[in-house]
Amino acid sequence: MILPFGFAGDRLSEEAWMQARACLRRLRRAVGNTAFAVRSSALSEDSARASFAGEFETVLSVRSDEEIRAAINTVRSSRNSERVKAYSQAQGIPAVHEMAVTVQRMIPAEIAGVLFTADPVAGDRNRMVGNYVHGLGDKLVSGESESIDFTIERLKYKYNGPSELERFARRFYKLATRLEKELGCPQDIEWAISENSLYILQSRPITTMIGFNPVTGESNDSLTGDYAWSCVNIGEGISVVMTPFTWSMVRNAFHEFDVIPGYSIIGNIGGRPYGNITVAISMGRALGKLGKNLEDSSREISGVFDEYLEQMVKSLVPLPGASFLTILANIVPVLIKWIKGLRNTAAFVADNPGWCRAMCRRIQDIETSTEMASLWVNEVNPYVLRAFHRVVATAARFGSKVGRLRPALLGLAGAADAEVLLTPVSSRSELLESLGPVVGLSRVAHGQMSREAYLEKWGHRGALEAEASTPRLFEDPDWLDRALAAFNQSPVDVAALLAAQLAEFDAAWERLWARHPRRASGVRRRLDSPEDGDKLEPGEILVASQTNIGWTLLFPRAGGIVTDIGAPLSHAAVVARELGIPAVVNCGNATMRLHTGDKVWVDGTKGIVEVLETKIDTLT
Numbered sequence: 001m002i003l004p005f006g007f008a009g010d011r012l013s014e015e016a017w018m019q020a021r022a023c024l025r026r027l028r029r030a031v032g033n034t035a036f037a038v039r040s041s042a043l044s045e046d047s048a049r050a051s052f053a054g055e056f057e058t059v060l061s062v063r064s065d066e067e068i069r070a071a072i073n074t075v076r077s078s079r080n081s082e083r084v085k086a087y088s089q090a091q092g093i094p095a096v097h098e099m100a101v102t103v104q105r106m107i108p109a110e111i112a113g114v115l116f117t118a119d120p121v122a123g124d125r126n127r128m129v130g131n132y133v134h135g136l137g138d139k140l141v142s143g144e145s146e147s148i149d150f151t152i153e154r155l156k157y158k159y160n161g162p163s164e165l166e167r168f169a170r171r172f173y174k175l176a177t178r179l180e181k182e183l184g185c186p187q188d189i190e191w192a193i194s195e196n197s198l199y200i201l202q203s204r205p206i207t208t209m210i211g212f213n214p215v216t217g218e219s220n221d222s223l224t225g226d227y228a229w230s231c232v233n234i235g236e237g238i239s240v241v242m243t244p245f246t247w248s249m250v251r252n253a254f255h256e257f258d259v260i261p262g263y264s265i266i267g268n269i270g271g272r273p274y275g276n277i278t279v280a281i282s283m284g285r286a287l288g289k290l291g292k293n294l295e296d297s298s299r300e301i302s303g304v305f306d307e308y309l310e311q312m313v314k315s316l317v318p319l320p321g322a323s324f325l326t327i328l329a330n331i332v333p334v335l336i337k338w339i340k341g342l343r344n345t346a347a348f349v350a351d352n353p354g355w356c357r358a359m360c361r362r363i364q365d366i367e368t369s370t371e372m373a374s375l376w377v378n379e380v381n382p383y384v385l386r387a388f389h390r391v392v393a394t395a396a397r398f399g400s401k402v403g404r405l406r407p408a409l410l411g412l413a414g415a416a417d418a419e420v421l422l423t424p425v426s427s428r429s430e431l432l433e434s435l436g437p438v439v440g441l442s443r444v445a446h447g448q449m450s451r452e453a454y455l456e457k458w459g460h461r462g463a464l465e466a467e468a469s470t471p472r473l474f475e476d477p478d479w480l481d482r483a484l485a486a487f488n489q490s491p492v493d494v495a496a497l498l499a500a501q502l503a504e505f506d507a508a509w510e511r512l513w514a515r516h517p518r519r520a521s522g523v524r525r526r527l528d529s530p531e532d533g534d535k536l537e538p539g540e541i542l543v544a545s546q547t548n549i550g551w552t553l554l555f556p557r558a559g560g561i562v563t564d565i566g567a568p569l570s571h572a573a574v575v576a577r578e579l580g581i582p583a584v585v586n587c588g589n590a591t592m593r594l595h596t597g598d599k600v601w602v603d604g605t606k607g608i609v610e611v612l613e614t615k616i617d618t619l620t
Contacts, residue, residue: 001102010077035061035106038071042099055084075101107199109192112137117176118186120206125225128152154318179203221267229274235565236546237466241271246468253388259330282317338393345390412516416605417508442494490538490557497579543594560602562590584609
């Protein structure tokens with residue numbers, strides 16, 4: 001390889017040429033009087049951002065020193081071509097490219113082609129696609145010859161293509177899988193076959209399957225593969241487009257759950273976080289060897305995938321037999337952190353307010369960005385991750401219990417009573433945490449709690465609390481006054497609502513006990529666990545894309561709750577159930593179909609939203 005400093009402009013220097021000739025003599029002694037290929041190696045070439053495939057010159061089948069030197073100058077000069085400038089402009093890359101030049105032994109290919117480790121058109125990472133021609137590969141890339149196609153199915157290895165290539169197919173599969181794993185993304189591989197040997201000539205990222213464009217800042221991880229993505233639960237916590245800092249926190253927190261090499265459990269699509277359900281179920285399927293089948297794993301993830309399971313099985317992540325051991329080795333440290341977190345969660349939560357107050361004081365005293373970065377790396381971020389481990393471990397344990405209990409309750413109590421019994425309910429002595437802000441506001445309004453105590457306990461919350469750039473409630477000195485004014489416009493006896501819901505829970509339990517006393521004894525246990533709000537009139541239906549904990553302050557005024565996304569145990573469903581308010585979540589497009597002034601019937605038990613009368617004419 002001749003590095004950039006070996007050139008004076010685009011001409012090879014004499015000193016560099018003398019060194020190159022010495023290398024050529026050694027090559028010829030090793031491989032004989034062979035032909036050579038002269039190729040480019042530009043700084044931005046074959047990157048995750050741009051491929052420059054065919055844009056720079058390549059000179060093949062050169063033999064003499066004079067031919068090789070001329071080829072080197074030709075390749076180097078191609079960095080200034082009009083097509084390179086046009087491609088650079090389209091990619092948002094500077095048009096001036098620094099370039100090294102490589103001289104390689106020419107493979108006298110009998111067959112040459114390309115292999116994509118994923119289908120770049122369909123985004124399917126379960127199928128490798130390739131094509132080839134007889135002879136040198138320049139005929140393929142130039143389009144001079146008609147190519148021959150083949151595919152390799154990855155989930156259950158299967159070669160589809162001409163018989164002349166079949167004996168090399170399994171070798172293709174192993175090499176391509178290894179390259180993709182080591183390079184961290186789907187690959188575009190150039191290869192050749194000569195004298196019954198397979199040669200890998202070059203491997204570059206498939207740029208159309210990269211989820212982040214550093215030029216525009218656009219994130220779209222749906223391009224990285226044919227996956228099922230879901231924003232249920234996570235989309236409620238982060239309901240707006242994230243700032244880069246918030247996304248870095250989210251990505252960092254979930255990174256250790258990427259236990260399948262090369263596949264991420266979470267993605268960024270248009271600035272919003274989505275869980276990769278395909279990867280999650282594939283992980284559960286692999287760990288099914290520990291005793292859980294695919295159906296059980298999918299139900300424990302969310303309990304809502306039964307109707308899509310058949311389709312999802314067809315697009316699971318391809319996992320060779322050895323992957324089970326890799327996944328197991330990767331997930332064991334995560335499970336250990338979960339177990340440790342569950343053991344001392346109560347103490348961690350009790351110490352958290354004091355830690356936060358002390359850290360806020362330290363942050364206010366910091367004067368330089370270097371000090372702030374050091375504090376984040378060494379203290380704040382590790383603490384955030386420890387908190388995240390406890391949240392996930394607690395949610396996983398709770399979700400697993402619900403996943404196992406739901407089928408039994410549906411059979412014993414029916415759908416309506418099952419949902420009542422499965423929803424966490426504040427006891428007579430302990431308040432469900434998600435209800436704290438709204439119940440606390442009622443207590444402040446009735447003189448049962450001081451303003452200072454309210455902000456001390458719930459001042460860290462907020463409608464956009466998962467977005468790190470937004471202020472917390474205690475940072476807005478006027479927020480509590482506005483919230484109390486809105487509450488006083490529609491005074492609601494929150495305690496009476498809670499008591500009514502607790503009575504409904506008790507009634508459902510008594511019905512279950514009366515029908516199945518023996519089975520019921522085995523089932524019972526305890527399940528632990530905006531700014532435009534002034535426009536909502538008492539008794540109106542609150543319709544939103546999703547609701548997080550900050551929205552619950554509006555719930556006492558609402559006659560019902562309808563959301564585009566959500567889950568049976570999401571904030572909207574849980575808090576609405578607590579207050580005895582009918583709620584239907586995960587409607588998909590409620591905010592597009594319902595408008596202010598419509599008359600709507602909301603049946604929370606059956607999960608039905610019916611438009612009785614609309615104020616806006618619609619086209620059908």
